[in-house]
Amino acid sequence: MPRLCALLSSCFLLLNIADAATVPLATLITHGPRTLRRVALTFDADMTPGMEHALQTGKVKSYDNVAVRQILRATHTPATFFFTGMWAEEYPTPARAIAQDPLFEVEDHSYDHPGFEQPCYGLTSIAQAQKAADIEHAQAVIARLTGVTPRYFRFPGGCEQAQDLTLVRGLGLIPVDWDVISGDAGQSDPRVIIRNVLRQTQDGSIIVMHSHGGKAPATALALPAIIAGLKARGFTFVKVADLLNNP
Ligand SMILES: [Zn+2]
Numbered sequence: 001m002p003r004l005c006a007l008l009s010s011c012f013l014l015l016n017i018a019d020a021a022t023v024p025l026a027t028l029i030t031h032g033p034r035t036l037r038r039v040a041l042t043f044d045a046d047m048t049p050g051m052e053h054a055l056q057t058g059k060v061k062s063y064d065n066v067a068v069r070q071i072l073r074a075t076h077t078p079a080t081f082f083f084t085g086m087w088a089e090e091y092p093t094p095a096r097a098i099a100q101d102p103l104f105e106v107e108d109h110s111y112d113h114p115g116f117e118q119p120c121y122g123l124t125s126i127a128q129a130q131k132a133a134d135i136e137h138a139q140a141v142i143a144r145l146t147g148v149t150p151r152y153f154r155f156p157g158g159c160e161q162a163q164d165l166t167l168v169r170g171l172g173l174i175p176v177d178w179d180v181i182s183g184d185a186g187q188s189d190p191r192v193i194i195r196n197v198l199r200q201t202q203d204g205s206i207i208v209m210h211s212h213g214g215k216a217p218a219t220a221l222a223l224p225a226i227i228a229g230l231k232a233r234g235f236t237f238v239k240v241a242d243l244l245n246n247p
Helices: 011-016 049-056 066-074 085-090 092-100 128-146 162-170 190-200 219-232
Strands: 038-045 079-083 104-108 206-210
Touching (some): 079 085, 104 128, 190 219
Parallel strands (some): 038 206
16 A cells, blocks of 8 residues: 655655645645654544444444543543544434544544555455545535534545545545554454554654444553553643644
8 A cells, every 4th residue: 555655754744834735635644743742642433334234233232432532531631533424423422522522633534434445454445436425425424413524534444545645635635644553453452552552652643543442442441551651751642633733
């Protein structure tokens, strides 16, 4: 999968010096400035037709990890949530509460979480012609249910092609992935998640975690030690928009 930022000395600099309209179209944001001791915790709220089926059949009780935001609120930790449209439809009340909480920020993670490039961790594929409609569908659903219109878009699975970056920019959104993989997806041992985050995080990092529980069962168990550990190292938590100086 193309990671254009890896080819650039600093993707952030391109964003920081200008507003989104002047950022090169094929730029994927993976972190903020490396000069300030600030980091962004981000939580993806995935939902796919398969996950919805698991809910309907009772195989999975909930894809809303309430404990994640309880911990964030109790510790006054700002965070950014990337909602799929389907997740917001499934959980409209918490979706709105998150969006209306000044501690948090809500952004776009597609409507039903397809892989924009294949293969992508088993995610379903989506035709090029359908991608814009998927993103705009999510924008409309999130805006209607939460009252907030996202400004950033995160590719499901972090899978994208160069033309997808241009597509997202063309829709008026800024593509934002991460530079720190917590590894909470499929991980039941919180110690592994804590270690992953504390080892990788540096100034300006964007940390990806998940707030849907299910196959990310240990996120909330790891979160208190991650927050405390990064604070102890002098990091300040900010929302993505603040990290990118675009509040
Ligand atoms: Zn996702």
